[in-house]
Amino acid sequence: MLEHPQQRLFLAPETKLYRALTSGKCVDGEHVTDKAFRLRPASDQFPAETTISVALNPEKAMGDLDCKGYAEMLAGDVELIGGLTIQLKESDDPDFYEIAGIPLNDTTAQNDYAFALAKICGKAVRVKKRNQ
Amino acid sequence: MLTKRRGKHHLNGQRPGFHSRKGTAPVSLRDSNPILDRAATEAILRPRVFAPHLYEAKLLLGDMFREPFESATSIATRIDEVIADDDLYELGEPRPSSETVAKAKELILSAEYVGSKFPHPKISVYFGEVDITWKAQDRLLRVIVFPDPLRPAALYFQTDKGEALTRGESVEVTNAEDLSRSLNWLLG
Numbered sequence: 001m002l003e004h005p006q007q008r009l010f011l012a013p014e015t016k017l018y019r020a021l022t023s024g025k026c027v028d029g030e031h032v033t034d035k036a037f038r039l040r041p042a043s044d045q046f047p048a049e050t051t052i053s054v055a056l057n058p059e060k061a062m063g064d065l066d067c068k069g070y071a072e073m074l075a076g077d078v079e080l081i082g083g084l085t086i087q088l089k090e091s092d093d094p095d096f097y098e099i100a101g102i103p104l105n106d107t108t109a110q111n112d113y114a115f116a117l118a119k120i121c122g123k124a125v126r127v128k129k130r131n132q
Numbered sequence: 133m134l135t136k137r138r139g140k141h142h143l144n145g146q147r148p149g150f151h152s153r154k155g156t157a158p159v160s161l162r163d164s165n166p167i168l169d170r171a172a173t174e175a176i177l178r179p180r181v182f183a184p185h186l187y188e189a190k191l192l193l194g195d196m197f198r199e200p201f202e203s204a205t206s207i208a209t210r211i212d213e214v215i216a217d218d219d220l221y222e223l224g225e226p227r228p229s230s231e232t233v234a235k236a237k238e239l240i241l242s243a244e245y246v247g248s249k250f251p252h253p254k255i256s257v258y259f260g261e262v263d264i265t266w267k268a269q270d271r272l273l274r275v276i277v278f279p280d281p282l283r284p285a286a287l288y289f290q291t292d293k294g295e296a297l298t299r300g301e302s303v304e305v306t307n308a309e310d311l312s313r314s315l316n317w318l319l320g
Contacts, residue, residue, distance in 0.1 A: 024219035080296040108302040
């Protein structure tokens, strides 16, 4: 068990990470769009996102969300993007990680990183909606 | 002739995967099947959701034959269509306000007024924001209209040189010429 949950873990570069695609704007045909990697602004229900949540398997990435599908990327590709790190998420589940390093309140940088992350994803994998 | 075509395309005269629920008798396309009928209707009405590969093929084929430029009016109409598409929103995600939408349309219409020509953009939303994005070769230009009515719209642009992280730039839109100049840059 790690003493500091936020301590950076050195995942093998070939480790696959999965990101939930939470709406149609995250997918364009079979491609993952930059919208899948934008930090969500604060809302009535949630504070603003500061990191991008990912998981070590698709089921945990999607959790209970009503997702369109999921995106897959390699940890090594994420860490090649300057400024980004992969951290273990503060959670009891060791399969949850987060991509940190995206500057907050910087529209330019958020677009830069969103496009960079979308570029390293494989094809979007679609799943059936839960309520169908 | 008909038999040959059948033999070529269908296994034992049956369309693969096109069977009744019991898995024995094939379902004739002429038979009325409410499930198939509904699926077909949905695929036509919402092709991006129900037939993503067909939708992609349509986009690709469409790209081959359509005009290289799109009018501001057509883009404005598409903005309305995108805003109205429930599929693009997460649960509880706010839609762009009417002011945000009007500002986005106004920018496009003003730029056309000063002589701009628009390649076909991708239009998207993000938590009340409207994004209009053009790509040409390795260049990308995005108009970002923010949900905050006091915040000026921005032009984000980048040139992808194949690096892991492409650093773009953003400028505030102060007038129609700003977008016009950026479109000239995009088209080289």
